[in-house]
Every structure is written in C-alpha cells, then in structure tokens.
Amino acid sequence: MSGNVLAIGAHIGDMDLTAGPTLAKLVLEGASATIVALTPGERGHPRMTVPAYKKQKIAEGTAFAEAIGADFQVLDHSDGFLPDTDDVALQLARIIREKKPDTIITHWKHSIHRDHEHTAVLAERARFLAGLPIESDDDFPAMTAYPELAEKLAELPRHGVRTFMHAENWEDMEGFVPTRYIPISDEAFYRWVSAIRHQAFARGETYGFRYIDYYTALMTTRGCLASYPRACAFHLNPTPEVTKLAGP
Numbered sequence: 001m002s003g004n005v006l007a008i009g010a011h012i013g014d015m016d017l018t019a020g021p022t023l024a025k026l027v028l029e030g031a032s033a034t035i036v037a038l039t040p041g042e043r044g045h046p047r048m049t050v051p052a053y054k055k056q057k058i059a060e061g062t063a064f065a066e067a068i069g070a071d072f073q074v075l076d077h078s079d080g081f082l083p084d085t086d087d088v089a090l091q092l093a094r095i096i097r098e099k100k101p102d103t104i105i106t107h108w109k110h111s112i113h114r115d116h117e118h119t120a121v122l123a124e125r126a127r128f129l130a131g132l133p134i135e136s137d138d139d140f141p142a143m144t145a146y147p148e149l150a151e152k153l154a155e156l157p158r159h160g161v162r163t164f165m166h167a168e169n170w171e172d173m174e175g176f177v178p179t180r181y182i183p184i185s186d187e188a189f190y191r192w193v194s195a196i197r198h199q200a201f202a203r204g205e206t207y208g209f210r211y212i213d214y215y216t217a218l219m220t221t222r223g224c225l226a227s228y229p230r231a232c233a234f235h236l237n238p239t240p241e242v243t244k245l246a247g248p
C-alpha cells in the first residue's frame with residue numbers, strides 16, 4: 001500500500017483513532033494522506049455548547065492531522081443528522097477527484113451510530129461517482145437535483161480508486177471481520193500517540209471511554225495475530241479471495 005490515502009470519517013476523530021496509526025505509518029514511508037470528516041462531531045460533549053465544541057473539534061482535528069503530517073478537511077453537515085444522499089456523495093466525489101487517492105479508508109457498514117453507517121455508504125457511492133463519466137451538459141438526476149455540486153465534480157477528470165478498506169472501530173463491530181493487517185512501526189505508533197492526545201474525547205474527557213488505551217491494546221492484539229509487534233486491522237472491500245494475514 002502506498003501513494004495517496006484518503007480516510008473518510010463521520011466525525012472529527014473517528015479516522016484519527018482507527019486509521020490514524022496507519023496514516024502516520026504511510027506518511028513516514030512517503031505517502032500523502034488526507035483525513036475528511038463529514039461532520040465536526042459537535043454534539044459529542046456532555047457539558048460544552050455545540051458551537052464551542054464544534055470550534056474545539058475543528059482545532060483538535062487540525063492539530064492531529066498536522067502532527068502526523070496529513071491534510072485535513074471537514075464538511076459542515078450536522079452531527080447526528082448526516083444524510084446518505086447524492087449531494088453529500090457529490091461533495092466527497094469532488095474531494096476524491098482532487099486528491100486522487102489510491103486507497104480509501106472509511107467506517108465499517110454496521111455501527112451503533114447511524115452517521116457512521118451513512119459514511120460507509122457515502123464513501124462507496126462517492127468512489128463510484130468519482131470514476132463515472134460526468135459532463136456539465138449531462139442531465140442525469142443528480143445534475144438536476146444538485147446542479148452546483150455536479151458541475152463542480154464535472155470540472156475535474158475522472159478518478160478510479162483501487163483499494164477500499166473499512167477500519168476497525170469499537171462502535172462499528174457488528175459483523176466486522178478483519179481481512180488485512182497492516183504493521184505499525186514504533187515510530188508511527190508514538191507519532192500517533194502524541195497526535196491523538198490533542199483530542200479531548202480520546203483522552204476520556206467527554207464520556208470517559210478510554211479510547212487511547214483501547215486502540216493501543218487493540219494494536220497489540222492484532223499484532224499478535226498478524227505476527228507483528230503492533231498492527232491495525234481492516235476489512236477489504238470487496239473481500240479478497242485470499243484472506244491470509246498479510247502485510248502491505
């Protein structure tokens with residue numbers, strides 16, 4: 001796995017936790033990585049106001065991405081209300097055409113969060129739209145419904161994304177089966193640890209879940225199964241015929 005990687009999460013922090021160690025590793029190996037959050041995740045704090053937490057989340061996501069050497073974008077959809085419709089998919093498809101990733105990483109399709117499930121659907125739909133011939137004088141349904149977004153997509157050439165992977169997330173575990181393990185070097189791990197500490201929720205300051213402990217332990221567990229000191233697990237979509245434990 002090399003080249004450009006695009007990680008698409010529902011909320012700021014989702015991909016930072018689940019794909020972050022892998023992104024840190026790939027950046028250290030010379031790849032370019034972009035994290036996109038479809039909503040800021042502004043309703044995730046039990047005490048802060050929504051506008052104040054939104055501002056904090058955007059600052060935290062920016063700091064995380066800078067610390068691992070990734071680009072960061074956040075779309076302004078509403079936390080808890082992300083629709084899985086073609087307008088959002090067109091926005092994402094435009095980002096795919098701009099960034100030209102070889103690999104997309106996103107949520108698994110089943111989750112306790114509807115925003116996460118919708119993100120998995122949107123990422124797959126956007127991958128399809130990014131590769132589809134779309135002309136500005138075309139009158140396909142999305143062009144009629146969302147002319148500005150479709151026009152923006154039509155400005156850039158088509159791009160096909162070779163690899164599509166779902167990251168392992170404790171909130172998205174229903175039916176998740178790892179089919180690929182990516183080894184995480186010590187350097188990438190420690191870069192991720194110091195980067196993720198920029199985020200209050202990951203430090204357990206919102207609802208108290210020990211995110212950093214959980215994902216650190218998970219990397220050790222997955223590393224045991226894959227014969228590496230640490231590893232992150234993914235489900236490749238479509239599932240490859242050969243599912244033997246493998247490195248990049």
Ligand SMILES: [Zn+2]
Pocket residue numbers: 010011014113116
């Ligand atoms: Zn989330």
